[in-house]
Amino acid sequence: MKLRIATYNIHKGVSSVAGLPRVHDLKKSMSLLAADVIFLQEVQGRHDWLALSQAREWPDEAQHEFLAGEYHHSAYGKNAVYNHGHHGNALLSAYPIISQDNHDISDHALESRGLLHCILQTPQTKVHCYVVHLGLLEGSRRRQTQMLIDNVSRTVPKNEPIIIAGDFNDWGNHLSDDIRDALDVKEVFDSNPPKKGVGSYLRRLTGRTPKPQPARTFPAAFPFFPLDRIYIRGFRVDAATVMHGRRWAKVSDHAPIVASLTME
DSSP states (O other): OEEEEEEEEOGGGBOTTTOOBOHHHHHHHHHTTOOSEEEEEEEEEEEHHHHHHTTTTSOSSOHHHHHHTTTOEEEEEEEEEETTEEEEEEEEESSOEEEEEEEEOOOBTTBOOEEEEEEEEOSSOEEEEEEEEOOSSHHHHHHHHHHHHHHHHHHSOTTSOEEEEEEOOOTTOOSHHHHHHHHTOEETTTTOOOOOSHHHHHHHHHTOOOOOOOOOOBSSSSOOBOOEEEEEESEEEEEEEEOOSHHHHHHOSSOOEEEEEEEO
Protein backbone atom coordinates (compact mmCIF):
# COMPACT_ATOMS: atom_id res chain seq x y z
CA MET A 1 0.00 0.00 0.00
CA LYS A 2 1.24 3.48 -0.92
CA LEU A 3 0.92 6.32 1.59
CA ARG A 4 1.85 9.98 1.15
CA ILE A 5 2.34 11.87 4.40
CA ALA A 6 3.39 15.34 5.52
CA THR A 7 4.34 17.09 8.73
CA TYR A 8 3.89 20.83 9.15
CA ASN A 9 4.11 23.39 11.95
CA ILE A 10 1.51 25.93 10.76
CA HIS A 11 2.34 28.73 13.25
CA LYS A 12 -1.31 29.01 14.36
CA GLY A 13 -2.43 30.08 10.89
CA VAL A 14 -0.80 33.52 11.05
CA SER A 15 2.27 34.96 9.33
CA SER A 16 5.51 34.77 11.30
CA VAL A 17 6.42 38.47 10.83
CA ALA A 18 3.30 40.63 11.15
CA GLY A 19 0.90 38.10 12.64
CA LEU A 20 -1.50 38.39 9.71
CA PRO A 21 -4.10 35.66 9.15
CA ARG A 22 -2.90 33.12 6.58
CA VAL A 23 -5.26 30.22 7.18
CA HIS A 24 -6.98 30.43 3.75
CA ASP A 25 -3.64 30.56 1.92
CA LEU A 26 -2.49 27.75 4.17
CA LYS A 27 -5.40 25.54 3.13
CA LYS A 28 -4.69 26.16 -0.56
CA SER A 29 -1.00 25.41 -0.09
CA MET A 30 -1.67 22.24 1.88
CA SER A 31 -3.84 20.92 -0.93
CA LEU A 32 -0.69 20.95 -3.11
CA LEU A 33 0.93 18.45 -0.76
CA ALA A 34 -1.59 15.84 -1.96
CA ALA A 35 -1.00 13.98 1.31
CA ASP A 36 -3.14 11.14 2.65
CA VAL A 37 -2.11 11.95 6.23
CA ILE A 38 -0.91 15.31 7.56
CA PHE A 39 0.67 15.81 11.00
CA LEU A 40 0.12 19.40 12.18
CA GLN A 41 1.57 21.40 15.06
CA GLU A 42 0.55 24.80 16.50
CA VAL A 43 -3.06 24.42 15.41
CA GLN A 44 -5.59 26.88 16.81
CA GLY A 45 -8.59 25.07 18.21
CA ARG A 46 -10.02 28.45 19.26
CA HIS A 47 -8.87 32.07 19.11
CA ASP A 48 -11.60 34.52 20.09
CA TRP A 49 -9.58 37.69 19.48
CA LEU A 50 -8.59 36.80 15.92
CA ALA A 51 -12.06 35.49 15.16
CA LEU A 52 -13.46 38.88 16.20
CA SER A 53 -10.81 41.19 14.71
CA GLN A 54 -10.29 39.24 11.49
CA ALA A 55 -13.86 38.09 10.92
CA ARG A 56 -13.55 37.90 7.11
CA GLU A 57 -10.24 36.05 7.20
CA TRP A 58 -10.88 33.72 10.10
CA PRO A 59 -12.92 30.49 9.67
CA ASP A 60 -15.90 29.82 11.90
CA GLU A 61 -14.76 26.29 12.74
CA ALA A 62 -11.57 25.15 14.48
CA GLN A 63 -8.49 25.19 12.27
CA HIS A 64 -8.12 21.41 12.09
CA GLU A 65 -11.72 21.09 10.90
CA PHE A 66 -11.33 23.92 8.38
CA LEU A 67 -8.08 22.51 6.99
CA ALA A 68 -9.46 18.97 6.82
CA GLY A 69 -12.33 20.11 4.61
CA GLU A 70 -14.39 17.37 2.98
CA TYR A 71 -11.44 15.17 2.07
CA HIS A 72 -9.93 14.34 5.44
CA HIS A 73 -10.95 13.07 8.85
CA SER A 74 -9.43 15.09 11.69
CA ALA A 75 -8.32 14.76 15.30
CA TYR A 76 -7.12 17.50 17.66
CA GLY A 77 -5.13 17.43 20.87
CA LYS A 78 -5.52 20.59 22.98
CA ASN A 79 -2.26 21.49 24.71
CA ALA A 80 -1.89 25.21 25.46
CA VAL A 81 -4.96 26.93 26.96
CA TYR A 82 -5.28 30.70 27.47
CA ASN A 83 -8.05 33.23 28.11
CA HIS A 84 -8.97 33.77 24.45
CA GLY A 85 -8.49 30.23 23.13
CA HIS A 86 -6.19 27.23 22.84
CA HIS A 87 -3.87 25.44 20.43
CA GLY A 88 -2.24 22.05 20.04
CA ASN A 89 -1.47 19.24 17.59
CA ALA A 90 -3.77 17.79 14.95
CA LEU A 91 -3.94 14.95 12.48
CA LEU A 92 -5.74 15.06 9.13
CA SER A 93 -6.35 11.70 7.48
CA ALA A 94 -7.94 10.40 4.30
CA TYR A 95 -8.51 7.17 6.25
CA PRO A 96 -10.87 6.77 9.22
CA ILE A 97 -9.42 7.65 12.63
CA ILE A 98 -10.67 4.80 14.84
CA SER A 99 -8.96 5.94 18.04
CA GLN A 100 -7.35 9.09 19.42
CA ASP A 101 -5.64 9.99 22.70
CA ASN A 102 -3.83 13.16 23.70
CA HIS A 103 -1.05 12.83 26.27
CA ASP A 104 0.35 15.75 28.27
CA ILE A 105 4.16 15.70 28.01
CA SER A 106 4.72 19.21 29.41
CA ASP A 107 8.01 19.44 31.27
CA HIS A 108 7.50 22.76 33.03
CA ALA A 109 4.82 25.40 33.54
CA LEU A 110 6.00 27.77 30.81
CA GLU A 111 5.56 25.34 27.89
CA SER A 112 2.47 23.20 27.32
CA ARG A 113 3.34 20.25 25.09
CA GLY A 114 1.35 17.23 23.97
CA LEU A 115 1.58 13.92 22.15
CA LEU A 116 -1.42 13.08 19.98
CA HIS A 117 -1.80 9.35 19.27
CA CYS A 118 -4.25 8.32 16.54
CA ILE A 119 -4.92 4.90 15.05
CA LEU A 120 -5.90 4.89 11.39
CA GLN A 121 -7.79 2.09 9.67
CA THR A 122 -6.25 1.72 6.22
CA PRO A 123 -7.35 -0.91 3.67
CA GLN A 124 -4.33 -3.03 4.61
CA THR A 125 -3.92 -2.65 8.37
CA LYS A 126 -4.05 -0.30 11.33
CA VAL A 127 -1.41 2.44 11.40
CA HIS A 128 -0.36 4.19 14.62
CA CYS A 129 0.28 7.91 14.13
CA TYR A 130 1.90 10.18 16.71
CA VAL A 131 1.92 13.98 16.33
CA VAL A 132 4.76 15.50 18.34
CA HIS A 133 5.84 18.99 19.36
CA LEU A 134 8.75 19.02 21.81
CA GLY A 135 10.00 21.87 23.99
CA LEU A 136 12.60 24.57 23.44
CA LEU A 137 14.99 23.45 26.21
CA GLU A 138 17.33 20.51 25.59
CA GLY A 139 16.68 18.92 28.98
CA SER A 140 12.93 19.12 28.39
CA ARG A 141 13.28 17.55 24.95
CA ARG A 142 15.24 14.62 26.34
CA ARG A 143 12.63 13.94 29.02
CA GLN A 144 9.79 14.36 26.51
CA THR A 145 11.53 11.98 24.12
CA GLN A 146 11.61 9.37 26.86
CA MET A 147 7.88 9.95 27.45
CA LEU A 148 7.34 9.40 23.72
CA ILE A 149 9.38 6.19 23.76
CA ASP A 150 7.55 4.89 26.84
CA ASN A 151 4.15 5.69 25.33
CA VAL A 152 4.86 4.03 21.97
CA SER A 153 6.43 0.99 23.62
CA ARG A 154 3.39 0.57 25.86
CA THR A 155 0.64 1.14 23.29
CA VAL A 156 1.83 -0.30 19.95
CA PRO A 157 2.21 -4.05 19.28
CA LYS A 158 5.58 -5.00 17.79
CA ASN A 159 4.11 -6.00 14.43
CA GLU A 160 2.03 -2.85 13.77
CA PRO A 161 3.33 0.07 11.65
CA ILE A 162 4.17 3.43 13.20
CA ILE A 163 4.56 7.00 11.95
CA ILE A 164 5.91 9.58 14.41
CA ALA A 165 6.11 13.10 13.01
CA GLY A 166 6.28 16.69 14.10
CA ASP A 167 8.41 19.54 15.37
CA PHE A 168 11.12 18.05 17.58
CA ASN A 169 13.07 21.34 17.96
CA ASP A 170 16.15 19.10 17.77
CA TRP A 171 18.47 21.40 15.82
CA GLY A 172 21.53 19.62 17.21
CA ASN A 173 20.27 16.18 16.10
CA HIS A 174 20.78 14.71 19.58
CA LEU A 175 17.55 12.71 19.93
CA SER A 176 17.33 10.64 16.75
CA ASP A 177 19.62 7.81 17.83
CA ASP A 178 17.66 7.24 21.06
CA ILE A 179 14.37 7.12 19.15
CA ARG A 180 15.74 4.79 16.46
CA ASP A 181 17.30 2.38 18.96
CA ALA A 182 14.35 2.23 21.36
CA LEU A 183 11.54 1.97 18.81
CA ASP A 184 13.20 0.28 15.82
CA VAL A 185 12.26 3.18 13.55
CA LYS A 186 14.07 5.11 10.84
CA GLU A 187 13.84 8.76 9.82
CA VAL A 188 12.74 9.47 6.26
CA PHE A 189 15.98 11.33 5.49
CA ASP A 190 18.31 8.71 6.98
CA SER A 191 19.81 8.08 3.56
CA ASN A 192 20.85 11.75 3.28
CA PRO A 193 24.60 12.13 2.70
CA PRO A 194 26.37 14.04 5.50
CA LYS A 195 27.30 17.68 5.00
CA LYS A 196 30.81 18.26 3.67
CA GLY A 197 33.33 19.84 6.00
CA VAL A 198 35.85 19.04 8.72
CA GLY A 199 33.53 16.51 10.35
CA SER A 200 33.07 14.68 7.05
CA TYR A 201 36.84 14.59 6.48
CA LEU A 202 37.53 13.23 9.97
CA ARG A 203 34.90 10.51 9.56
CA ARG A 204 36.53 9.35 6.35
CA LEU A 205 39.96 9.45 7.99
CA THR A 206 38.87 7.39 10.99
CA GLY A 207 36.52 5.07 9.10
CA ARG A 208 33.53 6.08 11.22
CA THR A 209 30.05 5.63 9.76
CA PRO A 210 28.54 9.00 8.75
CA LYS A 211 25.64 10.11 10.92
CA PRO A 212 22.34 10.51 8.99
CA GLN A 213 21.41 14.11 8.32
CA PRO A 214 17.86 15.38 8.94
CA ALA A 215 16.30 17.93 6.61
CA ARG A 216 16.48 21.66 7.27
CA THR A 217 13.02 23.16 7.69
CA PHE A 218 13.37 26.42 9.67
CA PRO A 219 13.01 29.28 8.95
CA ALA A 220 10.84 28.58 5.93
CA ALA A 221 12.25 31.47 3.87
CA PHE A 222 15.85 30.24 4.25
CA PRO A 223 15.80 26.81 5.95
CA PHE A 224 18.89 26.32 8.09
CA PHE A 225 17.82 24.46 11.25
CA PRO A 226 16.63 20.82 11.12
CA LEU A 227 13.67 21.00 13.49
CA ASP A 228 11.08 18.67 11.95
CA ARG A 229 11.20 14.88 11.60
CA ILE A 230 9.24 11.88 10.34
CA TYR A 231 10.10 8.50 11.90
CA ILE A 232 8.58 5.32 10.48
CA ARG A 233 8.34 1.59 11.13
CA GLY A 234 6.83 -0.91 8.72
CA PHE A 235 7.30 1.32 5.65
CA ARG A 236 9.82 1.84 2.88
CA VAL A 237 10.68 5.43 1.90
CA ASP A 238 10.16 6.02 -1.82
CA ALA A 239 10.82 9.78 -1.69
CA ALA A 240 11.12 12.59 0.85
CA THR A 241 11.42 16.31 0.32
CA VAL A 242 11.10 19.70 2.02
CA MET A 243 8.76 22.16 0.33
CA HIS A 244 10.71 25.33 -0.44
CA GLY A 245 9.83 28.58 -2.18
CA ARG A 246 7.95 31.82 -1.76
CA ARG A 247 4.54 30.20 -1.29
CA TRP A 248 5.70 28.24 1.75
CA ALA A 249 7.68 31.13 3.23
CA LYS A 250 4.50 33.25 3.33
CA VAL A 251 2.20 30.92 5.25
CA SER A 252 4.35 29.66 8.16
CA ASP A 253 7.78 29.95 9.74
CA HIS A 254 8.41 26.21 9.13
CA ALA A 255 8.63 24.45 5.77
CA PRO A 256 6.64 21.20 5.49
CA ILE A 257 8.18 17.78 4.91
CA VAL A 258 6.45 15.41 2.49
CA ALA A 259 7.27 11.69 2.19
CA SER A 260 5.97 8.96 -0.10
CA LEU A 261 5.93 5.56 1.62
CA THR A 262 5.18 1.95 0.73
CA MET A 263 3.96 -0.40 3.44
CA GLU A 264 6.30 -3.37 3.89
